[in-house]
Amino acid sequence: MRQLSLVHAINSGSTSAAKIGEITYHPDNFFTGGSLSATEDPISGTVDDAVYQTERYGDTTYEIPVSNGVYTVALHLVEIFHQTTGARTFNISVEGSPALSNLDLYKLAGHDTAFEYWVRNVNVQDGRLSIALRTVLENATISGITIYSDSGGRLTQ
Ligand SMILES: [Ca+2]
Ligand SMILES: [Ca+2]
Incomplete structure (x- = not known):
């Protein structure tokens, strides 16, 4: 089996x-759109x-500059704001393919609880690994992104 x-x-x-x-998760970069928010509350489901x-x-x-090839992406998500099911829903697509649709983080994980979602076999052929977050109701959200290569891919900027 090939190592990531x-x-x-x-x-x-x-x-x-x-x-x-x-x-190490680097300071936010390679994005267009969105706003910043933060909490000091402890997060369940992670020690970090x-x-x-x-x-x-x-x-x-996000349009992350990478060499063309096949990637694996981990999306780090958490509901740090809303306190009920049905308050926030959103879509995430990776390289144009739907990854998560009508995602309700509170319903899946609860409040202040880490939710990690892996997207595999992401085939980049345009030099940019694209991750698009689109609000359905009260704002898409993302807390972190990890990108792995299946085949020696690298960041190009
Ligand atoms: Ca792309
Ligand atoms: Ca973050």
Whole structure:
């Protein structure tokens, strides 16, 4: 089985770096749109709260410069604001393909609870790994992104 190698990690919604385990999440970059928000509340479901405590919310598109190839993406998500089911729903597509549709983080995980979603076999052929977040109801949100390569891919900027 082919090993995944780390390409890049982003601390969405923050101008600071933070770690999850051994991985450093760099200050937010390569995005268009969205706004910053943060919480000081502890986050369940992770021992490394910091990446999850800051979010970029609202319609946002990441275009991450990478060499062409096949990637695996981990999306780090958490409901840090809403307190009920049905308060927030949104869509995420990766490289043009729907990854999560009508996602309700509170319904799936609860409040202040980390939710990690993996997207595999992301085939980039235009030099930009695209992650699009689109609000359905009261704002898309993302807290962090981890990008792995299946085949020696790399960040190009
Ligand atoms: Ca692309
Ligand atoms: Ca973050």
